[in-house]
Amino acid sequence: MLELRDIYKTYEDQPLLCGISFALTAAETVCLLGASGSGKSTLLKLIAGLEMPDSGKIMWEGQDLASTPAHSRDFGLVFQDYALFPHLDVFDNVAFGLKMKSWSYVEIEKRVNEVLSLVGMNNFNHRKVTDLSGGEQQRVALARAIAPRPRMLMFDEPLGALDRALREDLLYQLRGILRRTHIPAIYVTHDQEEAFTIADRVLMLHSGRIVRAGSPAEVWTSPGTAWAAEFLGLGNVIEGNCRSRNERLKMWNISTTFGRFDVKCAHKHEIGDNVHLLLRPAQIEGGSVVRGLVVDVLFQQDRFKAVLENSLYVYVQKPPKIGQMITVRVAVKCLG
Amino acid sequence: MAGFTQHEDRRTQNADYPAAITASWVNRLFLWFLPLSFLVVFFFYPFFRILAYSFSIESLKLPNLQLAFHVLIFTVYQAVLSTILTLLIGLPAAYLFARFDFRGKTLLRALTLVPFMLPTVVVAAGFNALLGPRGWVNLGLMQALALESPPIPFVGTLSAILIAHVFYNTTIVIRIVGNALSGLDPKLEQAARSLGADSRRVWWNVTLPLLRSSLLAASLLVFLFDFTSFGVILLLGGPAFATLEVEIYIQALQLLNFPVAALLAFIQLLCTLAFAIIYSRISTRSNVQSAPRAGGSNIRKPKARLERVFVTGMLMLLISFFILPMLALPLRSVSRLDADRGQHGTVRVGLTADYYDELFINRNGSIFYVPPVQAAANSLGYAGATVLLSLLLGFPAALALAKPRRLERILDPILIIPLGASAVTLGLGFILAFGHWLTYPWLVPLAHTLVALPFVIRTLQPALASIPDRLRQAAISLGASPFRVWQTVDWPILQRATLTAATFAFTISLGEFGATILLSRPDYPTIPIAIYRFLSQPGGLNYGQAMAMATLLMALTTAGILLIEKLRLPGAGEF
Numbered sequence: 057m058l059e060l061r062d063i064y065k066t067y068e069d070q071p072l073l074c075g076i077s078f079a080l081t082a083a084e085t086v087c088l089l090g091a092s093g094s095g096k097s098t099l100l101k102l103i104a105g106l107e108m109p110d111s112g113k114i115m116w117e118g119q120d121l122a123s124t125p126a127h128s129r130d131f132g133l134v135f136q137d138y139a140l141f142p143h144l145d146v147f148d149n150v151a152f153g154l155k156m157k158s159w160s161y162v163e164i165e166k167r168v169n170e171v172l173s174l175v176g177m178n179n180f181n182h183r184k185v186t187d188l189s190g191g192e193q194q195r196v197a198l199a200r201a202i203a204p205r206p207r208m209l210m211f212d213e214p215l216g217a218l219d220r221a222l223r224e225d226l227l228y229q230l231r232g233i234l235r236r237t238h239i240p241a242i243y244v245t246h247d248q249e250e251a252f253t254i255a256d257r258v259l260m261l262h263s264g265r266i267v268r269a270g271s272p273a274e275v276w277t278s279p280g281t282a283w284a285a286e287f288l289g290l291g292n293v294i295e296g297n298c299r300s301r302n303e304r305l306k307m308w309n310i311s312t313t314f315g316r317f318d319v320k321c322a323h324k325h326e327i328g329d330n331v332h333l334l335l336r337p338a339q340i341e342g343g344s345v346v347r348g349l350v351v352d353v354l355f356q357q358d359r360f361k362a363v364l365e366n367s368l369y370v371y372v373q374k375p376p377k378i379g380q381m382i383t384v385r386v387a388v389k390c391l392g
Numbered sequence: 393m394a395g396f397t398q399h400e401d402r403r404t405q406n407a408d409y410p411a412a413i414t415a416s417w418v419n420r421l422f423l424w425f426l427p428l429s430f431l432v433v434f435f436f437y438p439f440f441r442i443l444a445y446s447f448s449i450e451s452l453k454l455p456n457l458q459l460a461f462h463v464l465i466f467t468v469y470q471a472v473l474s475t476i477l478t479l480l481i482g483l484p485a486a487y488l489f490a491r492f493d494f495r496g497k498t499l500l501r502a503l504t505l506v507p508f509m510l511p512t513v514v515v516a517a518g519f520n521a522l523l524g525p526r527g528w529v530n531l532g533l534m535q536a537l538a539l540e541s542p543p544i545p546f547v548g549t550l551s552a553i554l555i556a557h558v559f560y561n562t563t564i565v566i567r568i569v570g571n572a573l574s575g576l577d578p579k580l581e582q583a584a585r586s587l588g589a590d591s592r593r594v595w596w597n598v599t600l601p602l603l604r605s606s607l608l609a610a611s612l613l614v615f616l617f618d619f620t621s622f623g624v625i626l627l628l629g630g631p632a633f634a635t636l637e638v639e640i641y642i643q644a645l646q647l648l649n650f651p652v653a654a655l656l657a658f659i660q661l662l663c664t665l666a667f668a669i670i671y672s673r674i675s676t677r678s679n680v681q682s683a684p685r686a687g688g689s690n691i692r693k694p695k696a697r698l699e700r701v702f703v704t705g706m707l708m709l710l711i712s713f714f715i716l717p718m719l720a721l722p723l724r725s726v727s728r729l730d731a732d733r734g735q736h737g738t739v740r741v742g743l744t745a746d747y748y749d750e751l752f753i754n755r756n757g758s759i760f761y762v763p764p765v766q767a768a769a770n771s772l773g774y775a776g777a778t779v780l781l782s783l784l785l786g787f788p789a790a791l792a793l794a795k796p797r798r799l800e801r802i803l804d805p806i807l808i809i810p811l812g813a814s815a816v817t818l819g820l821g822f823i824l825a826f827g828h829w830l831t832y833p834w835l836v837p838l839a840h841t842l843v844a845l846p847f848v849i850r851t852l853q854p855a856l857a858s859i860p861d862r863l864r865q866a867a868i869s870l871g872a873s874p875f876r877v878w879q880t881v882d883w884p885i886l887q888r889a890t891l892t893a894a895t896f897a898f899t900i901s902l903g904e905f906g907a908t909i910l911l912s913r914p915d916y917p918t919i920p921i922a923i924y925r926f927l928s929q930p931g932g933l934n935y936g937q938a939m940a941m942a943t944l945l946m947a948l949t950t951a952g953i954l955l956i957e958k959l960r961l962p963g964a965g966e967f
Contacts, residue, residue, distance in 0.1 A: 105585075106582050106585065106586075126582075126586060127585045127586075127587075127589050127590045127593075128588070130588070131586060132586065132587075133582065135582075135583065139577060139580050139583040141583075141598060152584065152587050152589075153587035153588050156587055200583075200587070201586075201587075204587060204588060
């Protein structure tokens, strides 16, 4: 389906995208996850044809899209602030793309009602879009993007403007709609929970490059880079220095300011190399030992987060006292 | 929580705004007394005199009604034509400013605003200097082609009126439509494109419908200005092109037919009022719609060939159209290009300061001749009086309006109403109401004050309202006496606004033409009246002096405009 090859783009002389390549398979939902300013939205605009890459190819089923203008690409686009046409009512907003394709009125009416009920917005046909709530507006925007049966859907932080409860609710519905319609989709967000919920595959974007790609579970278990681990909030990311290698167990002994850790590691390191380690906060049996004086305890629904003197944090089941020295066993992973 | 406290703050602010001044009803009545009685005596009373005259048996005769009908038709005709032409130049210009980035953009944008605020006599003189019979183009062509008479007819044609109107009002379209266009969320157009609309259909189905109300508002405002235009038509078109304004002037001053003048003025007021009401309805709607949103900007550097051609072409058009007349005028005022009065034989062509020197020489050629210096002194005197009077009346009104009580909100539009009445109508009202006092020169600054007062109030009011009460309370709690509070808190903030308001009043009075020409005594002319007289007399010297005076007036007004622009509080509206 969609394939990007080595996309470069600069913005105001600053490199924004540096060699982005990925491909999208049928009915797959890919999530571009990255901090704001990482170029995710620009990448969407390049794919949509609203902007042109400096170099690289965007292809659809093997065909270069460079000469296809935005209005002929047939990719649906959903924005964070909905971008509903304020001068049109709900029906005319959803019908817009169909009118552009010169559908007959009967067909348009049928299709509009169909997609409006798909997003749970039937009976809103002739309401003004400016009178709708944020969640309702986003449903209409989704219906508008789906209506012309696009060959792909793109979402630019679609739920960013909504409050938390509504966001979760809409996210599940969106997931269901994407499953049912089998439309491949690219979903851009900076929210990892959103990404992990909706994506079949997550691409993590950092300083213009894809730094990690994989299923949500893969990305979660091995984030790959220190940046990704920190961005995803997977635990404590600390610096260390390789001291010795146990070839038989394929383990490195790594010294840090928080103590020495024996870490199983598939990377190639030399003795003396600086590496990043991820100390997951959850306690596991047989994990590495972390000790520290508790300086703060935070209640977090089903557990307590204990912040230690050395600024590490761990999750514990029973709240320790502030000032107490605790010892926990946690998983340590080398991030290279 | 934060929102709640803010709300509370605003309520307390409303409740006890400058407690010492506005607490009691007695004090508030005192605030209202001066401005309201001024309006009643000098606006509403003359207005009722016009009404009384226009409904008299003398005025409501068939020939008068026929005349009124014909004049009205022509007024609408030229206003519609002018509006269409203004849109034809203004819309691409608005698009240029809203969508493209180019060098000198801010400067050009500021330059397009200058004509709008220039006195009509200056604009008329500028176009005369460029395209008139003694202007650069015609003299140049006569020289080059060895012609006996000016080849391009300009003064006394409809085109002259139309061109000057376009020159005046293009900036309205640029500001109103341009602001709406740049306030549009670029995502709307992107969404339309992703839904399969090509750029033509994006324009017709999305952009244009979204601009509709601002387009309407701009067109209506342009139409309103063209409809009530006076100086430009009298100076460039001549009496042959009688619009309502010009005909009022002719009937009142030349034929002394006051009933007909009053009838025309009544029609004029009625139309203006109707347009003003429609305009305010539309402009509130367009404000809601074009409220700027967060999100990317759609201003870009011209890249594609077509875009570059468009930008370059528009820049050349705008620069030549807006700068040439304003350049032709001062240059013409220092160039001797043809024979002066009484000069025979070969003409010395070249740079000269004669026209300026001549302004200071008293040549008693005619009984009514007043040396230009005297006219300038009159103008400055009138302007000074207007500043004093409009500040004196404007301050209490603005103070009361800054935090109005419920009942007082009704008074707000009443203070602004004079803005809708045309200057000639104001002048006619003064003649009808205070005719027996016409021998006194002080009617002129009173009329100027009426014109300037709405601007003064609109400038002072937001500044007064913007001073947070917490500042005053803090000053009081730190031991400041009421006078010290005024001196240390209010005055520093009000200084700018006061200076702006004074400059407004000064430049308005300096350039005022319509009311002045009806009210000023022949031996008490102002600068614009003197320019008009010089322009309507034959001879190169008269022409040169008109150019010189208009140049001086332009310089003074431009300085005023620049000062106002510099002092403008951020966020203050443009129209």
